[in-house]
Amino acid sequence: MTTERRVRLHFADDASGEFIVQPGQTVLEAGLLAGLPLLYQCQSGSCGSCLATLLAGEVANCGGAGSTLLPSELASGARLLCQSEAATDCVFALSYSSAAGQSTVQRAYALVNAIDAVSLDVVRLSLELAEDYWFDFRPGQYLRLRVPGTDAWRSYSPSSTTHTLPQIELMVRLIDGGLMSSWLTREGRVDDVLELEGAFGQFFLREKKRAPHIFLAGGTGLAPVLAMLESLRRQGGLKPPLLVCFGCRSEASLFGTEQLALYQQWLPTLEVRIAVDEAPAPGRLAGTPLSTLSAADFAHPDAVTYVCGPPAMVDAAQILLGSWGVNPLRIHSEQFAPSAAGQ
Numbered sequence: 112m113t114t115e116r117r118v119r120l121h122f123a124d125d126a127s128g129e130f131i132v133q134p135g136q137t138v139l140e141a142g143l144l145a146g147l148p149l150l151y152q153c154q155s156g157s158c159g160s161c162l163a164t165l166l167a168g169e170v171a172n173c174g175g176a177g178s179t180l181l182p183s184e185l186a187s188g189a190r191l192l193c194q195s196e197a198a199t200d201c202v203f204a205l206s207y208s209s210a211a212g213q214s215t216v217q218r219a220y221a222l223v224n225a226i227d228a229v230s231l232d233v234v235r236l237s238l239e240l241a242e243d244y245w246f247d248f249r250p251g252q253y254l255r256l257r258v259p260g261t262d263a264w265r266s267y268s269p270s271s272t273t274h275t276l277p278q279i280e281l282m283v284r285l286i287d288g289g290l291m292s293s294w295l296t297r298e299g300r301v302d303d304v305l306e307l308e309g310a311f312g313q314f315f316l317r318e319k320k321r322a323p324h325i326f327l328a329g330g331t332g333l334a335p336v337l338a339m340l341e342s343l344r345r346q347g348g349l350k351p352p353l354l355v356c357f358g359c360r361s362e363a364s365l366f367g368t369e370q371l372a373l374y375q376q377w378l379p380t381l382e383v384r385i386a387v388d389e390a391p392a393p394g395r396l397a398g399t400p401l402s403t404l405s406a407a408d409f410a411h412p413d414a415v416t417y418v419c420g421p422p423a424m425v426d427a428a429q430i431l432l433g434s435w436g437v438n439p440l441r442i443h444s445e446q447f448a449p450s451a452a453g454q
């Protein structure tokens with residue numbers, strides 16, 4: 112690209128912004144420099160936060176992991192703004208409102224209210240914000256907690272919503288030797304103080320209120336889904352069709368089933384499918400959240416899918432749904448990967 116190009120971005124709330132992209136600049140870089148509230152995280156093409164739909168014009172992919180968008184995704188116009196240089200003047204659509212990217216990072220302190228084992232390898236960490244602190248987040252977003260006594264931070268999605276503030280509830284998967292896992296199981300006590308920051312991430316409910324919502328959750332990927340269900344429960348009016356497919360490796364690892372049963376009472380349009388991979392109990396579905404699905408679940412063209420779980424599950428979901436012709440722009444995902452040093 113040798114000439115500057117003009118790019119227009121349309122947000123889901125009808126707000127839009129126009130800016131110039133210089134040669135060698137990505138659309139994301141230029142948009143951020145222009146002060147637009149764009150969502151992004153890695154800037155290396157791997158997280159999908161900056162996904163947009165190309166409505167007009169042409170872009171050149173500037174390489175990196177972003178070039179691994181599936182052919183079906185590219186064919187439907189999906190582009191990663193952090194990997195795109197404008198080859199011509201371009202117009203993009205974004206799936207989130209202009210308010211979504213405007214949040215600034217908040218820092219707060221919270222006291223431990225309880226640490227409860229809810230399965231073999233998951234604990235529920237109940238926090239209460241310290242006096243004079245507040246913490247806004249969207250259901251589905253994540254926050255970071257500093258492991259006490261270290262400079263290490265770990266990321267968790269609240270299973271609660273801002274309606275219960277100053278209380279915040281997190282589901283933490285325990286990992287052998289993990290820094291936070293060790294603290295929670297050996298040292299953490301009621302009234303200990305934790306430092307937190309956030310909120311982060313582009314995994315939150317989109318504005319499609321009437322479209323069917325399909326949630327695919329593996330392990331502690333259920334936490335943000337619970338927060339989203341609570342948010343939907345509190346919204347007025349008719350509820351859209353809702354499907355939650357949730358799975359854990361074993362019966363001993365399974366958690367959250369009572370909460371899901373409660374949501375089925377509160378939300379009559381909610382169907383829940385729970386699967387266990389190894390030795391499922393009699394009557395339980397065998398397999399993974401994905402194995403409970405069929406193409407018919409995605410028959411509605413506007414269905415919105417939220418996928419949260421281990422990277423392998425998220426990748427497999429994108430491939431499976433792609434093979435069924437699901438529009439990738441209606442799939443929102445968050446990967447829960449243990450940190451390199453353990454969770």
Ligand code: FES
Nearest residue numbers: 154156159161193
């Ligand atoms: S910011 Fe992560 S893919 Fe673009």
